[in-house]
Amino acid sequence: MNKLLIKNKMKNVFLLICLVFALNIYAQNPAFKGQGTVNQVSTVSKPVQKQWKGVFSFEDDTIYFSNNFEGGRLNGIxxxxxxxxxxxxxxxxxxxxxxxxxAFKIWSKQKKQIIVNLTYGEGNKNRYYPKLSNDGLNWTAIDSTNYIEFEKGDKNxxxxxxxxxVQMKLNVNxxxxxxxxxxxxxxxxxKKWSEDLSKKPFISNRQIGKSKEGRPLTALTIGEENTKRMLIxxxxxxxxxxxxxxxxxxxxETISSDLKIAxxxxxxxxxxxVPLMNPDGVDNGFWRHNVGGIDLNRDWTSFNQPETLAVSEFIKERERKxxxxxxxxIDFHSTYDDIYYTIADTYKGNMSGLVPEWLAHVKKEIPGYNPNISPSDKMEPAIISRNYFYVxxxxxxxxxxxxxxxxxxxIILKGKTSAIELMKLMLSKL
Ligand SMILES: [Zn+2]
Structure with missing residues (x-):
């Protein structure tokens, strides 16, 4: 009895120490400050290197790798x-x-454990923690006991x-x-997500242009076609x-939901x-650019690329119609940690004060969650989508x-909360 009591007490002390330790680490971890100023660069097309696609096999012919699918990238083994x-x-x-x-597939004639090293050549590093799947649809992060990182940097x-x-231990069959x-x-x-969503009577899906390789660029319309108040x-x-x-x-999905507010x-x-701005880049497994070899989010002044041009023409056409x-x-991206790149409040747009008020509401709705907000006070030349939307x-x-x-x-909770708070606030400002 006594022993059990002592054991329980020790467990509680241990948990408390863990909590203090975790909070301490959290306090020492400064919020992500984000990137600096974006500089204007030429967005005239330049060459890209597409990869050889197919199945990679070896002399003994028992293990196979393949990059022969959309989104795959593997340049050599x-x-x-x-x-x-x-x-x-x-x-x-x-x-x-x-x-x-x-992104690649592996299979083996015999059940086997293999080691796969991922390398990137001079000057590049591993950024993404590997995800595994048996069907290409459901993914789980690799177990940390089967994953080793080499020469990791010491910054956050x-x-x-x-x-x-990095090195992965993989069980193949x-x-x-x-x-x-x-x-x-x-x-x-x-495409499937867009088509499923547009089965709702108040959603339609239209083609607004084509990518450089001819893939359709599509836009969903949620709500009535000719409303004078619009969002992109x-x-x-x-x-x-x-x-x-x-x-x-x-x-x-929240804006499209059955919620009363929606x-x-x-x-x-x-x-x-426009859920997919860069279909060619996505399907080719590119790191950053479109097939014109350009970072699309540097082309919102010059519009040298068909993808950015199509969206800007679509916005103008909607305004005219x-x-x-x-x-x-709003332009969704990913980086090292959650952050909002906003516009300094000296700039007054069509619904002045909306974004800072909205982010304050989202923060209130998700207690303890406090990502950095980084306002920009340089809007021109526009270069990036956000500035173009404003300017x-x-x-x-x-x-x-x-x-x-x-x-x-x-992510789902945050996306949903963000939509609800935005809808509430925009309606309140009418
Ligand atoms: Zn990005």
Whole structure:
């Protein structure tokens, strides 16, 4: 009895120490400050290196790797010994930011445990924690006991926080094992999501243009076609930024939901959604750019690329047709940690004060959650979508960034809460 009591007490003390330790670490971890000023660069197309696609096999013919699917990226493999393989992942062109995308399938004639090293060549690092899947649809993060990082940086965020090489222990057999940097959400998956959503009577899906490789660029219309009050939602300018896409999905599904607030909102506002800005980049497994070799989120002044041009023409066409206004524009991305890139409050748009008020409401609704807010006081030249939304259309706008590793259930909660609070606030301002 006594022994049990002591044991329980010790357990409580232990838990308390853990809690203090965790809070202490949290306090020492400063919030992600985000990136600095974005500089204007040429967005005239330049060459990209597409990868050889197919099945990689070896002399003994027992283990196979494949990148032959949309969203796959694997640029070369060396078999180091009977059970160890070193994979090389390279970017579509350079210079490029550190977001190496990898995705491949593996299968084996015999049940076997193998070791796979992921390498990126000079100057690049591993950014994404590997996800595994048996069907390409349901993903789980690799068990940490089967994962080793080498030469990891000592910073909390940015490339200095990343390892140069990682090693995975994988159990393979005749069934396909999928390995990917993030959950695969390619044009096929996004098309299905859009089509499913547009079965609702108040949602339609239209083509607004074509990517450089001819893939359709589509926009959902949520609400009535010719309402004068409009919003624009975009995502996936940058192919690997799947967590931003997941937040966008939850956000848009909430605006499309049966909630009372959503029904009221749709009577007054129409929301346009371009869920996949860069289908070519996504399906080719690019790290950052479109097939024109350009970061689309640097092309909102020059519009040299068909993807950005189509969206800007679509916004202008909606304004002309409805004789209305866009009040809000949001661009979903992913980075090292959750952050909001907003516009300094000296700039007054079509619904002045909306974004800071809204973010304060979201913060209140999710107690203890306090991501950084980084307002920009330089709007011109526009360069990026947020600035274009404000400068050319007076929208209250922001870049909504989700951390690469933010908990997936939390992303959904945050997307949903963000949508509810936005709808409430926009309705209250009418
Ligand atoms: Zn991005």
């Amino acid at each position: 060396v078999k180091d010994n009977d059970s160890t393989f070193t994979v090389l992942i390279t970017s579509e062109n350079t210079p490029i930011n550190t977001s190496p995308w990898y 965020f940015d490339p200095k926080s990343l390892p140069t090489k 005749q069934d396909t094992l999928w390995v990917s940097a993030q959950e695969l959400q390619t044009s096929k998956h996004i 939602v975009i995502s996936r300018q940058h192919p690997p930024e799947v967590t931003g896409y997941l937040a966008m999905k939850a956000f848009v 029904k009221e909102f749709r009577k007054k506002f129409t929301t346009y959604v 409805t004789n209305g206004k866009f009040y809000f524009g 050319s259309h007076g929208m209250e706008a922001l870049v909504y960034e989700i951390g690469d590793n933010t908990d997936r259930d939390f």
